[in-house]
Amino acid sequence: MNRSRILILLVLVVVLAAFFAFDLQRFLALENLKAQQAAIAAWRDAHPLLAPLAYALLYVAVAALSLPGAAVLTLAGGALFGFLWGTLIASFASSIGATLAFLAARFLLRDWVRQRFGARIQAIDVGQARDGPFYLFSLRLVPVFPFFVINLALGLTSMPVRTFYWVSQIGMLPGTIVYVNAGTQLAKIDSLPAILSPGILGSFALLGLFPLLAKKLVESLKARKVYARWTKPKRVDCDLMVIGAGAAGLSAAYLGAALKAKVTLVEKGPMGGDCLNTGCVPSKALIRTTRLLADIRRAEALGIRRAEAEFDFAEVMARVHQVIRAVAPHDSAERYTRLGVEVIAGEAKLLSPWEVRVQTAHGVHTLTARAIVIATGARPFVPKIPGLEEIGYLTSDTIWDIRELPRHLLVLGGGPIGCELAQCFARLGSRVTLVELQDRLLGREDPEVSELIASRFRAEGIDLRLEHKALRFVNEAGDRILVAEHAGKEVSIPFDRVLVALGRRAHTEGLGLEALGIPTTPQHTVAVDEYLRTCYPNITACGDVAGPFQFTHFGAYQAQIAVQNALFVNLWKTRADYSMVPWATFTDPEVARVGLSETEARQRGIAYEISRYAFQELDRAIADGATLGFVKVLTPPGKDKILGVTIVGERAGDLLAEFVLAMKHGIGLNKLLATIHVYPTLAEANRYAAGVWRRAHTPSWLLALLGRYHTWRRGG
DSSP, X not given: OOHHHHHHHXXXXXXXXXXXXXXXXXXXXXXXXXXXXXXXXXXXXXOTTHHHHHHHHHHHHHHHTTOTTHHHHHHHHHHHHHHHHHHHHHHXXXXXXXXXXXXXXXXXXXXXXXXXXXXXXXXXXXHHHHHHHHHHHHHHHOTTSOHHHHHHHHHTSOOOHHXXXXXXXXXXXXXXXXXXXXXXXXXXXXXSTTTSOHHHHHXXXXXXXXXXXXXXXXXXXXXXXXXXXXXXXXXXXXXXXEEOOSHHHHHHHHHHHHTTXXXXXXXXXXXXXXXXXXXXXXXXXXXXXXXXXXXXXXGGGGTXXXXXXXXXXXXXXXXXXXXXXXXXXXXXXXXXXXXTEEEEEEEEEESSXXXXXXXXXXXXXXXXXXXXXXXXXXXXXXXXXTTHHHHOXXXXXXXXXXXXXXXXXXXXXXXXXXXXXXXXXXXXXXXEEXXXXXSSSSTTSOHHXXXXXXXXXXXXXXXXXXXXXXXXXXXXXXXXEEEEEETTEXXXXXXXXXXXXXXXXXXXXXXXXXXXXXXXXTTSSBOOOTTSBOSSTTXXXXXXXXXXXOOHHHHHHHHHHHHHHHHTTTTOOOOOOOTTOOEEEOSSSXXXXXXXXXXXXXXXXXXXXXXXXXXXXXXXXXXXXXXXXXXXXXEOTTOOOOOEXXXXXXXXXXXXXXXXXXXXXXXXXXXXXXXXXXXXXXXXXXXXXXXXXXXXXXXXXXXXXHHXXXXXXXXX
């Protein structure tokens, strides 16, 4: 907070203190108004033009300074100017004064509040942008809520000034009318509470529900409009149809069956989707093998004079597929059939909000459902680079089919998939060149994380070509070459095979979205609201096809929301919460994060402190020879609330779980520090990171006092 704001705030504090210290509120008391009514009326008669102006300015000042007495002034408006003019003047004066208080809070305090409570304020802003006018209108209609608190609180949000003013103007009008009307009968009023009888308060409360009920009505009318051109079947074949049997779709089908709904699951490919067949499961199986190779190569550092490994790449890939087959029963059609789900192998296409055409090996069938969940996943994104199709390429879907180790593997993309597979193939013996357009790997992480992984990659022999833009692929005399641009010049990069790892694009084609008018986003995902609903409330989407993250665990979380909101569309709805989504990249060392990174906090203007603990200080990490990495925790200045955590190191994905739990349930670093952790384990790093915060926030004067106390006890 700058000096000018501090000075203005001090002036306001002095004014408010003087108001109460000199008992100035007595002039705004009902008893004083009744006692001075005749004198005030005489002054009004003597100054017919000045009186309403002076009254309006006084009202504006009282409301702007959040002083008690606005209710009495509203009564005075009725007593002095009658019902019509009293209502008109008091209504505008109260709205103008409230807006000035709103602006004062915004100017003096909003930046400071956002620095300290940035994440929470951001969530409030999202809700305010969506429903703010409705809730403000409700609060204004119910006089039991202190209006000055509403003025100041909303000044800290991003609500537009114009919206605040006109909603306040309309919302406070009924209460103003009641008080002004009562003011016309001032002599009969004994106390302010007497004005608002239980009946009137009840009426205001019911009136306050009106905007929320109106919102429900608007949503209902919108739904009727979007369904208007469709004929809803009188009977349906199932309660819930899930399109796609990947991680999100399987979770959706499981939950629907658990809720005793009749569920139909349609999948055109293998059960388990990308995660089982081409993603998480095979990549982690390969990582396990290559991690063993890396450990063998550093055997001397672990006290083993010589260790060697002999392997065949085809056998390594055979083991990967063996792991897939071992996990497959968890996602099989047989298992889900036993759970009560009807599983259909076929390609689904939406015909209406309740009808789906399914093309199977046995023909075409049209099925009807009360609710539909789209969970069709995503596929590798392959850019249109000249020569790429002719040269031939691998993706994260097809790389598992090769049985011959590439001599020189070119990896396009320095994201999680590219980094994980680049390190794997380098450890298997391929010469690996990784090309990335940006200036660092893992662009969603902090720069220090990117640099640590890059250093490890270089040490393992991976050739990193950062800030290289792929221009074209050529075949020169049998040699495959990528021509890339770097620092304004063209460079040639030879390779044997190329892996395209530039992210994944949602499967939305062929679903019939266009015919139903279901829009997609610029990121090519299905457009959904915060409840994961499409423009049709009974059709929801989840997982990679909905975004914004493409993680198996995230898809499973979304599936819960999507199923509940699709099945119980007219009863209740649950909003998706993305504030604490954890993820991990399974390089060596692993990278795991939840909440804010330091880069994100800086970009959003959120004040933070860092508590950092390095694995090189941890006993278990030293014993394991795994000292590369750290735990970094972001907290608000002076508070132990966890804003975000980044862990780089051995088993970082496992270690992160404790922080995810802590953030979810509001557990701060002090409580984490007080929790006993097994020694010697890597999990102790979490507790020691909390200890770093505690040491930084132990008052020096208290430590000095303790030192003197112990000296005194020793007789010194």
